[in-house]
Amino acid sequence: MRRGEILALRWSDVDFERGVAMVTRTLQQTGEGLSFKVPKSAKSRRQIALSPETVAILRSYKAKQAAKRLLLGEGYADLDLICARPDGSPVKPDGFTASFKGFVSRRGMTTLRFHDLRHTHASLLLKGNIHPKIASERLGHATIGITLDTYSHLMPGMQEEAARSIDSVLRSGQRAVDGLGWRLTAACPDGGPSWEYFERGVPKPRVGMRLGVRAQDVEGLTQFSISLKLWHPVSRLSVELRSCGARQPLARVRERL
Numbered sequence: 313m314r315r316g317e318i319l320a321l322r323w324s325d326v327d328f329e330r331g332v333a334m335v336t337r338t339l340q341q342t343g344e345g346l347s348f349k350v351p352k353s354a355k356s357r358r359q360i361a362l363s364p365e366t367v368a369i370l371r372s373y374k375a376k377q378a379a380k381r382l383l384l385g386e387g388y389a390d391l392d393l394i395c396a397r398p399d400g401s402p403v404k405p406d407g408f409t410a411s412f413k414g415f416v417s418r419r420g421m422t423t424l425r426f427h428d429l430r431h432t433h434a435s436l437l438l439k440g441n442i443h444p445k446i447a448s449e450r451l452g453h454a455t456i457g458i459t460l461d462t463y464s465h466l467m468p469g470m471q472e473e474a475a476r477s478i479d480s481v482l483r484s485g486q487r488a489v490d491g492l493g494w495r496l497t498a499a500c501p502d503g504g505p506s507w508e509y510f511e512r513g514v515p516k517p518r519v520g521m522r523l524g525v526r527a528q529d530v531e532g533l534t535q536f537s538i539s540l541k542l543w544h545p546v547s548r549l550s551v552e553l554r555s556c557g558a559r560q561p562l563a564r565v566r567e568r569l
Contacts, residue, residue: 313360314452315426316340319403320348322392323374331362335452341405356452370394438463 313321316338325334335358337348351357362370373394381388381400389400397403412426430451437447448459 314338314430315405315408317351317356317452319393319395319405319408321394323394324392326362326370326394328367328371331364331367333360333362334358335360339402339405346402346404351452353452353454355449355454358449358452360450434459434463 313335317335320337320339321333321335325336326332327334335351335356338351338356340347340349377394377396380398381390384399387399389396391400391402393400393402395403395408409426416422416424434447434451437450438444444459444463445456447463448456451459453459
C-alpha cells in the first residue's frame with residue numbers, strides 16, 4: 313500500500329473474518345492542511361488480502377488502541393483511523409516519513425525509504441512466481457503493464473520459461489494424436505450419414521465419452537437419433553455429433569480398440 317492509503321485506512325475498512333482490507337481513500341497533505349480523498353485511479357480502489365499473521369497483529373493493535381481511547385475519553389478524536397496520533401487525529405504524511413526515517417536510521421539502514429517497502433513487497437511476490445496480474449492488483453497499478461515495466465528486471469528468466477512452457481504444451485498436444493488409440497463408429501444402414509472419430513495417442517480411460525440413442529415410432533417405422541460427445545480432459549479437445557435420423561434400425565454403434 314502507498315503511504316497515503318495506509319494513513320487513511322479505517323478499522324471499518326478491514327474485514328477480520330475474511331482477512332481483507334478495502335482501500336477506498338487516501339490522506340493528502342496540502343497547503344490548506346490534511347484531507348481525505350478518493351484515489352484517482354479506479355484500480356487504486358481495491359481489496360487486498362491479508363495474511364493470517366497480519367490479521368493477528370491488527371487485532372492486537374486494535375485492542376491496545378481501544379484501551380488508550382478509553383483513557384482519553386472525550387479528548388479522543390474518534391475518526392476510526394488505524395494509524396492515528398495519540399489523540400486519534402490523522403498522522404501527517406511528512407511526519408510519518410520523518411518518523412520512519414529515524415526508525416531505520418537507528419538500525420543502520422539509512423538508505424531505506426518507506427516507499428521501498430512497497431517495492432520489496434512487489435519484488436517478493438514476483439520472485440515467488442506470483443502472477444504479475446495478482447501483484448498489479450495488490451499494488452493498485454492502473455495496468456499490468458506498469459507492473460511489468462517497473463519490475464521486469466526481477467524476472468530475467470521469463471522468456472526462457474515461456475519457451476519451455478510452450479514446448480510442453482505442444483508435446484502434450486502431439487501425444488494426443490500420435491501412437492495407439494481407439495475408434496468409435498456410428499452409421500445408418502440405408503447409406504445415410506455416418507460418423508467416425510479416431511483418437512490416437514490417448515489411452516481410452518483418459519478420454520470421456522457420452523453416447524445417447526433414442527428411438528421412436530414414426531408412421532410404423534422406427535426412427536433413431538443419436539448424440540455422441542467425446543472429450544479429452546487434458547487437451548480439452550471435444551467433438552459432439554447429433555441426430556442420425558434413419559427410419560430403420562441403427563446398423564451399429566460399436567467401440568473398439
